Amino acid sequence: MADAVKHTITIPASTEYLVQVREFVAKCARQADFMETDIGDIRLAVDEACTNIIKHAYKYDRNQEIYVQIEINKNWLNITLLDSGIGFDPGNSKKPDIQESIRQKKRGGMGIYLIKKFMNKVEYSHNGTMNEIRMKKMRPSIVSED
Amino acid sequence: MADAVKHTITIPASTEYLVQVREFVAKCARQADFMETDIGDIRLAVDEACTNIIKHAYKYDRNQEIYVQIEINKNWLNITLLDSGIGFDPGNSKKPDIQESIRQKKRGGMGIYLIKKFMNKVEYSHNGTMNEIRMKKMRPSIVSED
Amino acid sequence: MSDFEINNRSINGLEIIELRGELDAHTAAQLETALQKLIALKNYKIIVNCHELEYISSAGLGVFMAYIEDVRSLGGDIKLSNMSPKVYNVFDLLGFPTLYDILNDEADAIEQFNIKT
């Protein structure tokens, strides 16, 4: 059994780098044998988490950085995001009520729900000066192919 | 406030009539102002329920009949299916495990899950010689349109 | 870097916006501007053709939420068409299909506008 493989990327905290994070994530997920649909889901989860860090943790201060690490082990794809912005814990988020948001002229509140929907596990924590978001998704066991 | 509107169709218990049931259902759902996506969901729920009656309640005896009634009232679309075949109650059906079904060379077990997923409420009952399936879906309240 | 593009067409008083590429928190601003322009010019019957939209995040969904009420109260609508399954899935998870008219084809969306007029 091979050791876990790790890949990392660090981006400035600005939305124009989201596309690079998505490409990085897709490449890793493809290497971990996910089907195309799941690769799309994982890209979205990481995009939403990075967008939140840029908007809420760093309040659009583009001098800050986001660190993204992806570990592929036998059964799991593990993603870790680190930032040094405002700390946060989402608690239990329920399904957003879009109709209600439209009425109240709000347009957000969907990101964390999507992250939790697409990943098998999501944890927010705070260590010293860093915030850490860990998420994991189970690798596929392809019918009759191994 | 107008009285509830009712529409009915009766079909022979054979799969070639499923297409007619779907057209009937779509017409009623459109009249009740559902969005196209929801109309598709309702058609599928009724198709699955009729397919089950044909296969399981009547065991493909095409001399039997299925009666479908749709009632549109202020807030709800109510669908009632009647058959005189073998009685049945699905209890609590959980999400089918497709990977497991493939391994066991089974290919069914998805219909009731889809019916419950797409409708807000589904009830099976037995009255005298008839089985009754009742399902309902809430009519849309369109943002700012009334 | 982000690969996103918007094209406009009009057909018999309906405005068609075609989206191409990836709609995220960065490119959402372009869509916002395009919708604002249409509304400023009193075009309230809008079809967003998503045929070549390859990706959408919640920032993109937010733009559609921001204008739907105004447009409807002015007798129009924003109807969406030609989504890929991947893109539709995001709308679906959040319950958009019950609130927004999402059609398989642009032609169906045009037809829906014509039925209601």
Place this chain on the structure above:
Amino acid sequence: MSDFEINNRSINGLEIIELRGELDAHTAAQLETALQKLIALKNYKIIVNCHELEYISSAGLGVFMAYIEDVRSLGGDIKLSNMSPKVYNVFDLLGFPTLYDILNDEADAIEQFNIKT
């Protein structure tokens, strides 16, 4: 009465099945026959293009479940492409996207086969 049709094409050793219309408990038998024929003729690399498939019920899904293991154990696969959101949604609700390769375009499905060969 049911409006369903299957067309076959082959491209460089890949078999493309195009579905058109509504796939239900009645028309599922036609798809079953089409797949059985391909497998009998030792064609295990199959792409099902769903571009014009307007409807699928669980009876249709069942056909895909019945042959995937055999085809994969013989070195092939059944890949699905060009689904409309409505059709994809049914596959998705039942967890197919994790078990089956579902691609936006037929060209992507062809590419996936070529990568693995």
